Amino acid sequence: MMNREFHPESLMMTHGYKPELSEGAIKCPIFQTSTFVFKSAEEGKAFFQVAYGQREKEPNEELGLIYSRLNNPDLQILEERLCLWDEADECAVFESGMSAISTVMLEFLRPGDILLYSKPVYGGTDHFVNKVLPQYGIKGIGFTSTQSKEEILELVKGQEENVKMVYVETPANPTNALFDLQICREVADKLSAEDKEVVVCVDNTYMGPLWQHPLKHGADLIVYSATKYIGGHSDLIAGAVLGKSKHMVRVRTLRTFLGNMAGPWTGWLLMRSLETLKVRMTKQAENTIQVADFLQAHPKVEKVYYLGHLEEGTAQYEIFKRQLNSAGAMISFDIKGGEKEAFTFLNNLKLMKLAVSLGSTESLAEHPATMTHSDVSAEDRALLEISEKLVRISVGVEHYSDIIWDIEQALEKV
Numbered sequence: 001m002m003n004r005e006f007h008p009e010s011l012m013m014t015h016g017y018k019p020e021l022s023e024g025a026i027k028c029p030i031f032q033t034s035t036f037v038f039k040s041a042e043e044g045k046a047f048f049q050v051a052y053g054q055r056e057k058e059p060n061e062e063l064g065l066i067y068s069r070l071n072n073p074d075l076q077i078l079e080e081r082l083c084l085w086d087e088a089d090e091c092a093v094f095e096s097g098m099s100a101i102s103t104v105m106l107e108f109l110r111p112g113d114i115l116l117y118s119k120p121v122y123g124g125t126d127h128f129v130n131k132v133l134p135q136y137g138i139k140g141i142g143f144t145s146t147q148s149k150e151e152i153l154e155l156v157k158g159q160e161e162n163v164k165m166v167y168v169e170t171p172a173n174p175t176n177a178l179f180d181l182q183i184c185r186e187v188a189d190k191l192s193a194e195d196k197e198v199v200v201c202v203d204n205t206y207m208g209p210l211w212q213h214p215l216k217h218g219a220d221l222i223v224y225s226a227t228k229y230i231g232g233h234s235d236l237i238a239g240a241v242l243g244k245s246k247h248m249v250r251v252r253t254l255r256t257f258l259g260n261m262a263g264p265w266t267g268w269l270l271m272r273s274l275e276t277l278k279v280r281m282t283k284q285a286e287n288t289i290q291v292a293d294f295l296q297a298h299p300k301v302e303k304v305y306y307l308g309h310l311e312e313g314t315a316q317y318e319i320f321k322r323q324l325n326s327a328g329a330m331i332s333f334d335i336k337g338g339e340k341e342a343f344t345f346l347n348n349l350k351l352m353k354l355a356v357s358l359g360s361t362e363s364l365a366e367h368p369a370t371m372t373h374s375d376v377s378a379e380d381r382a383l384l385e386i387s388e389k390l391v392r393i394s395v396g397v398e399h400y401s402d403i404i405w406d407i408e409q410a411l412e413k414v
């Protein structure tokens with residue numbers, strides 16, 4: 001009984017913080033400072049040697065504080081706490097999910113390279129892959145959740161040596177289609193050579209950091225929009241990257257020189273959010289079971305896209321069982337009719353807010369085809385079941401009966 005490995009939720013209030021360094025304050029203060037004072041010139045030299053990779057850290061040596069673009073206690077402690085959920089070696093926090101994603105792609109891809117990515121991906125990611133990266137000579141090739149390993153490999157036939165990254169978003173937004181991370185790992189291994197590593201990067205925003213841990217399923221890197229569940233209160237924009245030290249050194253170094261780290265105030269807010277992460281997400285997932293069952297039984301609803309309703313024995317169910325430990329708190333449904341009916345529903349909600357984004361304490365509803373996914377080509381929208389009748393809901397922490405009441409009265413107006 002001398003030692004115990006505490007659960008991550010038990011450590012979110014204290015891990016990595018030493019009160020004696022901050023006048024005994026129980027909470028980590030906001031270190032609103034640009035630079036840090038060295039005790040001596042020798043100390044400054046030693047800190048820089050580690051920060052710039054000129055020497056390895058001594059055992060038990062902590063990274064010295066230099067300048068807030070490189071590190072700041074509010075980011076460093078937050079990063080240590082985020083590592084606990086995914087059991088990652090290291091984490092780097094960014095000023096947005098998009099800066100986390102774009103920094104990873106810029107670090108691991110070079111002109112002439114090919115990026116294999118799952119379809120659909122978040123709209124901002126889709127734009128970066130298909131509109132920005134081609135300007136640097138980098139090509140994205142998309143694959144869907146129904147394609148096998150052989151079919152994915154067939155997509156890059158003849159140009160295998162140029163593939164440098166497999167990028168996956170699972171479950172896919174907004175239909176909850178699941179991608180098999182084991183297959184993604186096998187594809188990456190097949191395309192790797194002695195002198196060329198193909199990295200697997202997973203956008204875990206939809207399920208993380210509680211319900212899916214991609215590093216355990218073969219991913220090298222995880223990216224998050226911390227704006228969503230990690231922040232959880234619709235009051236900040238932030239991102240994070242996690243993974244093994246060998247990859248994170250590269251990510252952190254590019255962050256230092258792009259200068260797209262989060263500031264101390266955002267770091268502080270995220271630490272506050274992490275204290276309630278487990279209770280918030282658990283409540284949201286519990287509410288979602290009730291909401292999904294209600295929708296499933298409603299005569300004005302044609303189809304519900306919810307992981308908790310996957311049919312046993314199907315390939316999607318098998319991936320779900322292996323990869324996830326919750327059905328999550330995101331549901332979509334096809335309303336009977338089309339855009340008109342979907343809009344009538346959305347315009348009549350009284351408790352839920354009509355807004356994009358997800359994972360927050362309040363429930364949100366939106367229309368993917370004309371909002372979050374309006375930039376997706378008509379052909380891809382048809383392929384991916386993002387139709388005019390689809391409505392997406394992010395379930396919050398309200399009393400589930402109030403959410404259901406709201407949905408019921410809005411459906412009555414349709």
Ligand SMILES: *Cc1c(COP(=O)(O)O)cnc(C)c1O
Nearest residue numbers: 096097098122203205225227238
């Ligand atoms: C919101 C989101 C992003 C982008 O994150 P920002 O914090 O808005 O930059 C990336 N991926 C997914 C899955 C998202 O939901």
